[in-house]
Amino acid sequence: MKVAYRIWIDHKGKVFGDGPQEILKGVEKTGSLHQVATQMGMSYSKAWKRIREIEQRLGFPLLERRVGGQSGGGSRITPRPKN
Numbered sequence: 001m002k003v004a005y006r007i008w009i010d011h012k013g014k015v016f017g018d019g020p021q022e023i024l025k026g027v028e029k030t031g032s033l034h035q036v037a038t039q040m041g042m043s044y045s046k047a048w049k050r051i052r053e054i055e056q057r058l059g060f061p062l063l064e065r066r067v068g069g070q071s072g073g074g075s076r077i078t079p080r081p082k083n
Helices: 018-030 033-039 044-058
Strands: 014-016 063-066 074-077
Touching (some): 018 044, 033 044
16 A cells, blocks of 8 residues: 655646656756657657646746757756746
8 A cells, every 4th residue: 555646736727747747857857858758758749739738827938949950959947937
């Protein structure tokens, strides 16, 4: 027997739970949403769509995205929004 629980952020409906947390922790570690999605067995477009949905509900961006090129693309966690 074990005790288990789940925590999520709710703002006009469930916004943020285990999956998005795993995505964001992975982006923080790797600097790549694409790499994290692949590691999780998820398509990049599905991961990006999920993050965009959360950003819309929260009203602020979670990720800063850099488009590829010679230096390569990537993502990073945005600074904490000021109240």
